[in-house]
Amino acid sequence: MIGAYAISTAQHAKKVLGLFFDTVYWIIVGPAKGKFAKRASIFEQMVFIGVRSVIIVFFVAFFTGIVIAMQSAYQLAQLGGTIYVAAMVSVTMARELGPVLTALVVAGRIGAAITAELGTMKVSEQIEALDVLALNPVRFLVVPRFLALLIMLPCLTVMSDLVGMVGGFLVGVYNLGLNPYRYIDVSFEFLVWRDIWTGVLKSVVFAITIAIIGCYMGLNTTGGAEGVGKYTTLSVVTSFILIVLFDCILTGVFYFSNM
Amino acid sequence: MDKEIAVKTEGLVKKFDTMTVLDGVDIEIYKGETFVIMGGSGCGKSTLLRHMISTMKPDRGKVFLLGKEITGLGEDELDKIKKKIGMSFQGSALFDSMTVGENVSLPLREHTKLADSVIEIVVKMKLELVGLRGFENLMPSQLSGGMKKRVGLARAIVMDPEIVFYDEPTSGLDPIVAGVIDKLIIDLSKKLSITTVVVTHDMGSVFRIADRIAMLYEGKVVEVGTKDEIKNSKNGIVKQFISGNPDGPIRFFKQKDDYLEQLIK
Missing domain, CATH: 3.40.50.300 (P-loop containing nucleotide triphosphate hydrolases)
Structure with missing residues (x-):
């Protein structure tokens, strides 16, 4: 039973990797063959994935910034270092919560939408129709979504870092009574480039995860309307688990290599 | 020959x-x-x-x-x-996110270098063949089952x-x-x-x-x-299928033998 489960998981992992390499192949080789994804559909996806996610990412980051500020103030007040709330918020947002929370929000919103759309196309023979029309579904459907996520998720992550810092700033200045200039100074004194690029690198890995899992689940949907629901849920759950897993691995790599 | x-x-x-x-x-x-x-x-x-x-x-x-x-x-x-080759699907398989015109013109846009104006004319001709000229701007969700099949057919023959x-x-x-x-x-x-x-x-x-x-x-x-x-045809299977006769060599109930065993198991 466990053996069979392990084999089936390994088979899926192999196919997911296959889809990833196939996507990369079309991104690199496609333009040379004159068969690249349409620019219009990439922009369309960028608007759907990026622009339409701004509000929800904004709120999540803003309130998270407030919460980190309050929670760390509670601890730091006992040590008499309330001013370090600024550093706590900026570094935590940039290294960890900015990329992870943005990825989780986008996985829930976009990963699900991608699977539901492609899954519906699969069960209504539209994917097969593309194939018969000699239009590769990976080039036509996966590449635009993959590229759009790859571009937009890091942008959303940087935005979320900044918005989180604004949330923390409001708590620091209006609740803790810290000097606003001093708060900004400390925020950026402790925040180094390394913190930002490791966060952005994480968001790139998360973007790939959400796009490939979302598309893989969609393209493999079976079982009609019920199947679409099932695979959409599975897509979000798998993306969540993988995001947290990759976050742990990457944080470990950065930590042990002193990055 | x-x-x-x-x-x-x-x-x-x-x-x-x-x-x-x-x-x-x-x-x-x-x-x-x-x-x-x-x-x-x-x-x-x-x-x-x-x-x-x-x-x-x-x-x-x-x-x-x-x-x-x-x-x-x-x-x-x-x-x-x-x-x-062209294929007309059972459920018509039109792309939901595209209009009728876009569905029919897709293969031409992707596989040929024809000018937009030429593509438009070809699409009109193919839609005329299936009796749906003038429906270019409708979405598939606005069509009946028969109309969808006809659009699917127009798409199947658009590349001749x-x-x-x-x-x-x-x-x-x-x-x-x-x-x-x-x-x-x-x-x-x-x-x-x-x-x-x-x-x-x-x-x-x-x-x-x-x-x-x-x-x-x-x-x-x-x-x-x-x-x-x-x-x-003298073939019993073909004769039964054409006439729609429930009795004959085509078995409707596939597992007759173990029916009793399954009931009392």
């Missing part, structure tokens, strides 16, 4: 888990004819069609399209052949294919619309001299459109012949 062959299968075998769906299917379809593959639900006729359009790979056997063996072809070679495949073209349609679709299939095959392959179990439709008919039963071809040959 030998007739030229458009589609040919040789010893096609396909299994899903332990179930054998195709069990050595040999079929030859000649250029320009309308060939109907008929058989009961689950007899493997849609699976056979999917092998002919290369969206499924056989476990054993070969498929030839327009003289080329397609089972082992690479993607580029296969794409070249796919551009010469040499072979058009139809999967259950009249299923789920009222008799008048089914008649319209049948007439369309005949018109297209005669006007554009297209080879036509139809999979269906609608007997009225079969005898209206077919030049030749193959009867598929339990993954095997039991008989191939012209309309008259099939009508006057």
Whole structure:
């Protein structure tokens, strides 16, 4: 039973990797063959994935910034270092919560939408129709979504870092009574480039995860309307688990290599 | 003189888990004819069609399209052949996010360098052929089942294919619309001299459109012949299928033997 489960998981992992390499192949080789994804559909996806996610990412980051500020103030007040709330918020947002929370929000919103759309196309023979029309579904459907996520998720992550810092700033200045200039100074004194690029690198890995899992689940949907629901849920759950897993691995790599 | 062959299968075998769906299917379809593959639900006729359009790979056997063996072809070679075939799907398979016009023009936009104005004209001509000119800007969700099938058909013939495949073209349609679709299939095959392959179990439709008919039963071809040959067939399976008689060699209840054992288990 466990053996069979392990084999089936390994088979899926192999196919997911296959889809990833196939996507990369079309991104690199496609333009040379004159068969690249349409620019219009990439922009369309960028608007759907990026622009339409701004509000929800904004709120999540803003309130998270407030919460980190309050929670760390509670601890730091006992040590008499309330001013370090600024550093706590900026570094935590940039290294960890900015990329992870943005990825989780986008996985829930976009990963699900991608699977539901492609899954519906699969069960209504539209994917097969593309194939018969000699239009590769990976080039036509996966590449635009993959590229759009790859571009937009890091942008959303940087935005979320900044918005989180604004949330923390409001708590620091209006609740803790810290000097606003001093708060900004400390925020950026402790925040180094390394913190930002490791966060952005994480968001790139998360973007790939959400796009490939979302598309893989969609393209493999079976079982009609019920199947679409099932695979959409599975897509979000798998993306969540993988995001947290990759976050742990990457944080470990950065930590042990002193990055 | 030998007739030229458009589609040919040789010893096609396909299994899903332990179930054998195709069990050595040999079929030859000649250029320009309308060939109907008929058989009961689950007899493997849609699976056979999917092998002919290369969206499924056989476990054993070969498929030839327009003289080329397609089972082992690479993607580029296969794409070249796919551009010469069209497929009308059972559920029409129109792209939901595109208008009727965009659906029909998609293959032209992707595979040719034609100017937009030319593409527009071609789309209008193809929609006229299926009686839907003027519907370019509607979304598929605004169309009825029969209209969707006709748009799907317009999309299938937009690249002027040499072979058009139809999967259950009249299923789920009222008799008048089914008649319209049948007439369309005949018109297209005669006007554009297209080879036509139809999979269906609608007997009225079969005898209206077919030049030749193959009867598929339990993954095997039991008989191939012209309309008259099939009508006057001595084969019990073919006779029962045409008449719709519940009693005969075609078993409806597949597992009779262990019925009692299963009841008391």
